[in-house]
Amino acid sequence: MFWTLVEFEYLLNTLIKLHESLVWKREHNKTLIPAQILCFGDLEGKLKEIHEDDYKLVQTSLATRCLIEYIASQPPKGTVKASFDDIDRLLVIMHEIANYGFLSDAIHFKIANPTIGKLKSGRIGISREFFDEKLKPFSEAHTKEEVDGYIESFDSRFEIADYSKDSDEKETSEDTEMERVDSAFLADWGISYLNIYKFCVSCFMLCIEGADSVISMGENELIKKLVDEFKLPKDEVIAGIEHFSIFKRADYLKAPDGYNDNEVFPWKYNREFSFARRFIIKHENEKGESILTWGFRNAISAQKQLGYLLYEGKLNNGGKKIEKLLGTFRERKGKEFRNRVKDWLNKNKDFIVIDYEVDISPNGHLKADKKYGDVDILAFDTKKNIVWSLECKNTNKAKNIHEMKKEMDNYLGREGGEGLIKKHIERHNWLNNNKDKICAFLKIDAQITLVSFILTSEVIPTSYIKAEELQMPIIAFPNLKREGIKLLYPTH
Known part of the structure; x- marks a missing residue:
C-alpha cells in the first residue's frame, strides 16, 4: 500500500x-x-x-x-x-x-x-x-x-596529464587498437567507444553547468544539446541513451526481451541492467514525455566501469565484434601478469628465472611422452636447490555465489569432472619424476626439490571456501608481494 x-x-x-x-x-x-x-x-x-x-x-x-x-x-x-x-x-x-x-x-x-x-x-x-x-x-x-x-x-x-608536448604524428599500436575498439562498438552498439567516453563526459558537464549533482532533462532536449553543443552524431547519441538507460518494464525480476533474467537479479554481479553500468534513468512525465535523470559522478563511474569490463575481458552482452576483442584482451592480460611475476622474482639475486614459458611435450623444451602443457614460470633457487613450477592465472575474482561456483568448478572440476588443478598435478608429477631433465635444462648439477604452485593475480574465494580440497596450493600474488618469498618455500 x-x-x-x-x-x-x-x-x-x-x-x-x-x-x-x-x-x-x-x-x-x-x-x-x-x-x-x-x-x-x-x-x-x-x-x-x-x-x-x-x-x-x-x-x-x-x-x-x-x-x-x-x-x-x-x-x-x-x-x-x-x-x-x-x-x-x-x-x-x-x-x-x-x-x-x-x-x-x-x-x-x-x-x-x-x-x-x-x-x-x-x-x-x-x-x-x-x-x-x-x-x-x-x-x-x-x-x-x-x-x-x-x-x-x-x-x-595526483598526476596531471601534460598535453602541451607535441605528439608523434606516426600511428602507434595504441592508435591501431583504439580504431579496432571504436569499430567494434560502432558495429555492435551503434556508438563508437571514443564517443561513449564523450557521451558520458558530456552528461557530466551538463550537471556541472546546471550546478547540481543530479539533473533531469527531456530526451529530445538532451539529444539536441549533445548534437549541437558537444558535436556528437545524432544516431550515436540515440544509441548511447539506449545502452546507458534503465527503463520501465513489466516485472522487476524479468529482463527485457533478448536478455537473461540474471541481468536484473540484484544479488548478481556484472549485470547489464545495473545502475553501475547504466547511469541514466528513463521515465515519463505526466504529459507522457520521455525524461532522463542522472548524476554527474555516476556518469563518469559508468564510463570507467565499461572500460574496466572491456579491458579485463569481462564485458557481457557486447556483441560479436566486441566479443572477439575480449579474447585478445584476456590473452594480453595473462601475458602481462606472467611478466610481472617474472620481473618480481628476478629481483632476487639467488634466483635463476627462465625468461620464457617452458614447453613439456615430445618436441618441447623438456622432452616428454605426450604434451603436458607449458610451465608459465620455471625458477631455481641457487642457494636452497629448490625449483618452482608456477602456473600464473590472471584472475577476475568472483563477487557473488554464482561466480564463486563457476570459479570452483573451473579449478576443481564440476560434478566429478576434471578441473584445472588436475592438469597441473599431472604436470607436477611428470616434473617430479624427471628431475634429471630439469637439471639438464637448467644446466645444473644438484639434488633439487620441486615445488609447484598456482599463482593468481588476485585473492580468490576458492582458496578459502575449498581450501581442504585443493591438491595444489593457490597463492595470490598480492599476498606474495606483501609477505615475501617465504610463501613459496615448503612448510615441512
Whole structure:
C-alpha cells in the first residue's frame, strides 16, 4: 500500500543524490586511506576498521543501486514524498532481498548448507558458519589486497596529464587498437567507444553547468544539446541513451526481451541492467514525455566501469565484434601478469628465472611422452636447490555465489569432472619424476626439490571456501608481494 502512495521523482532524485555521495566516498577512500597509512603507519591496526567501514559502504551502495533500479523498472504513481525514515526502510528491505538471493544461490549451488529456523522472537534465524569461517577470511584478505593497491597507486592520484608536448604524428599500436575498439562498438552498439567516453563526459558537464549533482532533462532536449553543443552524431547519441538507460518494464525480476533474467537479479554481479553500468534513468512525465535523470559522478563511474569490463575481458552482452576483442584482451592480460611475476622474482639475486614459458611435450623444451602443457614460470633457487613450477592465472575474482561456483568448478572440476588443478598435478608429477631433465635444462648439477604452485593475480574465494580440497596450493600474488618469498618455500 505504501509504495503506491510514493511520489516518484522526489524519491528518484533523493536516491541518486545518496548514490552520488557513496560514489564520492568510494573514490575519496582511495586517496584518504593510503594517505593515513603512509603518514601514520599502523597498517595492520587500521585494517579491521577499514574492513568494517568498507563492508558498510559496499552494502549501502548495493542496496541504493538496486532500489534505484527497482523504482526505474516499477515507478510508483503516488503524490506523497517519502521521508528519510521511509527511504531507510526501503533500503533495508532491498538489502535483505539481495542477502536472501545470495543465500539462496549458496544453497542451490551446494556451497553452503546453513541451519535455518524460527527464533523465539518470531524472526528467521540463519546459522553463519559459511559466512564467518569461509567468506569473512576471504573478505578480509580482499580488503588487504585493495589497501595494497591504494598504496601502490597513490602517486597516480595526483598526476596531471601534460598535453602541451607535441605528439608523434606516426600511428602507434595504441592508435591501431583504439580504431579496432571504436569499430567494434560502432558495429555492435551503434556508438563508437571514443564517443561513449564523450557521451558520458558530456552528461557530466551538463550537471556541472546546471550546478547540481543530479539533473533531469527531456530526451529530445538532451539529444539536441549533445548534437549541437558537444558535436556528437545524432544516431550515436540515440544509441548511447539506449545502452546507458534503465527503463520501465513489466516485472522487476524479468529482463527485457533478448536478455537473461540474471541481468536484473540484484544479488548478481556484472549485470547489464545495473545502475553501475547504466547511469541514466528513463521515465515519463505526466504529459507522457520521455525524461532522463542522472548524476554527474555516476556518469563518469559508468564510463570507467565499461572500460574496466572491456579491458579485463569481462564485458557481457557486447556483441560479436566486441566479443572477439575480449579474447585478445584476456590473452594480453595473462601475458602481462606472467611478466610481472617474472620481473618480481628476478629481483632476487639467488634466483635463476627462465625468461620464457617452458614447453613439456615430445618436441618441447623438456622432452616428454605426450604434451603436458607449458610451465608459465620455471625458477631455481641457487642457494636452497629448490625449483618452482608456477602456473600464473590472471584472475577476475568472483563477487557473488554464482561466480564463486563457476570459479570452483573451473579449478576443481564440476560434478566429478576434471578441473584445472588436475592438469597441473599431472604436470607436477611428470616434473617430479624427471628431475634429471630439469637439471639438464637448467644446466645444473644438484639434488633439487620441486615445488609447484598456482599463482593468481588476485585473492580468490576458492582458496578459502575449498581450501581442504585443493591438491595444489593457490597463492595470490598480492599476498606474495606483501609477505615475501617465504610463501613459496615448503612448510615441512
